Amino acid sequence: MATxxxxxxxxxxxxxxxxxxxxxxxxxxxxxxxxxxxxxxxxNWLVGNNSNSPLLEVTILGPKIEIEGPCQIAITGAxxxxxxxxxxxxxxxxxxxxxxxxxAFGRLKNGCRAYLAVGGQWQIQPWLGSYSTATNNxxxxxxxxxxxxxxxxxxxxxxPISVRNIPIEKQPKFNSSQRIRVSKGPEFNLFSxxxxxxxxxxxxxxxxxxNRMGYRLDSKLIDFEPKQELIxxxxxxxxxxxSNSGQPIVLMKDxxxxxxxxxxxxxxxEDLDRLAQLKPGDSIWFSLE
Amino acid sequence: MNIRSYGDTALLLNFEQKISPNINAKVxxxxxxIQKANISSVVYTIPAYCSLTVVFDPVQTNHQQLAEHIKSLxxxxxxxxxxxxxxVPVCYEQPYALDIQEVAQQTGLDHKEIIQIHTxxxxxxxxxxxxxxxxxxxxxxKELYCRRKLTPRPKVPACAVGxxxxxxxxxxxxxxxxxxxxxxxxxxxxxxxxxxPFLFSVGDRVQFQAISQQEFEQLSIVYxxxx
Numbered sequence: 001m002a003t004x005x006x007x008x009x010x011x012x013x014x015x016x017x018x019x020x021x022x023x024x025x026x027x028x029x030x031x032x033x034x035x036x037x038x039x040x041x042x043x044n045w046l047v048g049n050n051s052n053s054p055l056l057e058v059t060i061l062g063p064k065i066e067i068e069g070p071c072q073i074a075i076t077g078a079x080x081x082x083x084x085x086x087x088x089x090x091x092x093x094x095x096x097x098x099x100x101x102x103x104a105f106g107r108l109k110n111g112c113r114a115y116l117a118v119g120g121q122w123q124i125q126p127w128l129g130s131y132s133t134a135t136n137n138x139x140x141x142x143x144x145x146x147x148x149x150x151x152x153x154x155x156x157x158x159x160p161i162s163v164r165n166i167p168i169e170k171q172p173k174f175n176s177s178q179r180i181r182v183s184k185g186p187e188f189n190l191f192s193x194x195x196x197x198x199x200x201x202x203x204x205x206x207x208x209x210x211n212r213m214g215y216r217l218d219s220k221l222i223d224f225e226p227k228q229e230l231i232x233x234x235x236x237x238x239x240x241x242x243s244n245s246g247q248p249i250v251l252m253k254d255x256x257x258x259x260x261x262x263x264x265x266x267x268x269x270e271d272l273d274r275l276a277q278l279k280p281g282d283s284i285w286f287s288l289e
Numbered sequence: 290m291n292i293r294s295y296g297d298t299a300l301l302l303n304f305e306q307k308i309s310p311n312i313n314a315k316v317x318x319x320x321x322x323i324q325k326a327n328i329s330s331v332v333y334t335i336p337a338y339c340s341l342t343v344v345f346d347p348v349q350t351n352h353q354q355l356a357e358h359i360k361s362l363x364x365x366x367x368x369x370x371x372x373x374x375x376x377v378p379v380c381y382e383q384p385y386a387l388d389i390q391e392v393a394q395q396t397g398l399d400h401k402e403i404i405q406i407h408t409x410x411x412x413x414x415x416x417x418x419x420x421x422x423x424x425x426x427x428x429x430x431k432e433l434y435c436r437r438k439l440t441p442r443p444k445v446p447a448c449a450v451g452x453x454x455x456x457x458x459x460x461x462x463x464x465x466x467x468x469x470x471x472x473x474x475x476x477x478x479x480x481x482x483x484x485x486p487f488l489f490s491v492g493d494r495v496q497f498q499a500i501s502q503q504e505f506e507q508l509s510i511v512y513x514x515x516x
Contacts, residue, residue, distance in 0.1 A: 025333045025344075026320070027487045028417040127481065136421065137447065137462045141481050186293065186301055231306055232418060232425075234335030234342030238296055257335050258418030266296030269347070 003069040003097075003120065005153040011063035011105065014147035016122070019052045021130040025257045031237055032132035033253050035212060035276035039077035039172065040115045046074030046094050047119030048161040054124065054131035056116040056147070060279060062105020063147060071097050071157045072119040076166075078111025078174060078277060093165040111174035112279040120157040172274065176282040177203070180271045181289045185240060185263035187230070194223040196288075199264065203283040204248060210280055212254040217284070221246040221264075232260040238267035240286075250275065250284075290315070292359065294352040295342060298332075300359070302341040308455060310413045310428060312339045317492035321371070322362040330355060336491045337416045338425070374411065374494040377459075377474050379450050380505035381407075385473035388438065392452060392469050395435040403471060404499050406433050412457060414493045422461035422479030424489045429455050441467035448474045450497070475500075475508035 007014075017040065020033025034040035034057060041051045049055075056063075062080045067073070075082050075091045082089050084101050091114075105114070124144040127134055134141040144153065188196075199221060207216040224246045235241065239251045241261035250267060251259075252275075267275060268289070278284065295301035302319060304312050320336045323343060330349035335342040345355050381389070381404045389400055396403070412426040419425075429452065437453050442465065445451070449460045451468025458468060461479030478488040489495070500508070 023333050025335045026417065026491060028419065028421045028423055030421075031333075128486070136479070136481050183294070183296055186295060186303070231308060231338045231340075232416065233337045233340040234295075234301070236296065236299055236335075236342065236344055256419055258337055258416060266299075269296065269298050 001069055002123065002154045003067065003071040003118065003157050005118070005155070006066040006068065007063050007147055007149060007151040008066060008102075009064040010147045010149045010151065011058055012061035013059040014063045015057050015133045016054045016124065016142070016145035016147070017057045017132045018054045018130055020132055020253065021128050021134065024128055025234075028257050029128065029134075030213075030254045030256060032130060032134065034115065035253055036077055036113055036115070036273040038273045039113070039277075040117075042092070042166055043074045043076040043115040043117035046076070046092070046164050046166070047072045047117045048158050049117060049119055053117070054122045054145075055118070058105065058114040058116060060108055060112060062114065064105075065103045067097050067101050067103055069157070070099075070160075071155065072160055073097060073103070074117050075114055076117075076171075077114040079109040080114050081106035081109060082114070090165075092168075092171050094161065094163040096160065096163070110176075111277040113276060118155050118157075119161070120155040123154040123156065172277075174274070174277045176278070177285065178271075178274050178278060178282070179285045179287055180275055181268040182240065182265035182286045183268065183289060185265040186233070187262040188264060190227070190262060191221070191264060192223050195221050196264075198222050199248070200286055200288050203285055205283050206278055206280050208280040212252055214252050214255050215250040215275070215278070217248040217250070219248060221248065226262060230260050230262065232258045235259040235263065236266070238269060238272050239263050240265045240267065252276065290319070292356045298347050299342055299344045300352060300356055302343065302359070304339040306339050308338050308415065308427060313413060313415045314492070316341050317372070318364045319359070319362075320491065322364050323359060325365070326358075326362055328355070328358060335418075337418065372492045372494060373490070374496065375488065377476060377495055377497050378500040378504070378508060379407075379472040379474050379497045380500050380502055381472040382502045382505075385449070385470075385505070387442075387449070387470040388451075389471050391438070392433075392435050392471055395469075396433060398432060403433065406430050407457065407471065408497045408499055411494045411496045414489045414491055414495060415456075417487070417489065417491060420461055420464050422487045422489070423458060424461075424478065424495075425456055425458050426495055427456045429457055431455075435469050437467035438469060441465050442470075445470060446473060448477065450474060473505070475505050475512050477512060
């Protein structure tokens, strides 16, 4: 029997994601997929799914979900004070749902994105091989993947696994200030030493105009005047581009695939997960490796 | 060609930094060579005007190893490059030719001359980017060069054909944009419902053909369900 998820509240931005739409970037399709890949993979492991299975990415303000039918769930990533029928539940652990229950989220204690995995086959439509949200002309190409109030999901549960957990020392820590490692970008040498020195010795607060496409930083490169117009070239998640006005933008999973701004650096792929757990107002310290 | 590392999971192949069909042809050739070699560590590529981004799986390879592998590949002969030529009908009449007056002012050409020049050459698809399936093409004959609009249009219609500098392009979907719109094609160049949603690939050739408003409407019905 299928498990049903009925969304009484959608939360701020609740989407279905997997590992993304890889291979179509030559056509201008964003990579997409989970922002914090390792937390997402951990959640899927805890319910016995494979690591590319779709799951819910919950952002800052969580949804309220009525779960019908037996299933196994797990929550990882940001701590949004999850509860079941009002009882606080543990994160980073398999949770058995036996009967109808209400999963809710409360105060955000740390991080920015939580991942909710449900063990089984999700009855949803992929587009170009991925369940991650994709839009065209304002219409969803993956109609199930953007959660709204009253959205419903149907999942054919796996045969239950014995309860798994990830010990606290192996769980990531999300601070509101992070050191993020960076390698030199293609246009690194076009910046002055003064610009670079300043960039790597100051905190960069994350602007409220940040989303899954990119993190805009509330900082400005000093001594920066783009001398030549660049010819558009490929950009990838983690590329730090500097707009003509000097504002740094770190490209994230839903970024476009080409751009014409100066690329100062690239965030280490391993650090992208921690970066994805920063929210507007938090700060980044970049270090050049 | 210069190969450099681009973050810890990609290589950037840079060619002479110029917008030119010949340089772009090299990008296409290297991209095809990499695709054809079916290198298991290559996750995806982004061919652009004069660069090629190659993203790899760091568990399987590293910058140096992949760069050596790429350098050892044999480039496809020009004749073997699998580029299609597309005949793309465009209605250059109102209500589709939103900026034809501005283009006429900037170029000193009249409406007829603009159409004649835009349909005389075959253009090359340099890059798909900005939006899923947005095709950047060139090179335009010099007479047709014009600047982008000072204030971008908040909603350019899907399938609008535009000009910007030495390039021409087609909007795959409704989007904000600053290109000078001179017409519209009835062919959906991006159709998400198809298994192959994209009409164009990088390196393809495009020849525009002028059609009347009546022909546009007839073709729109034909193409309603995809190309």
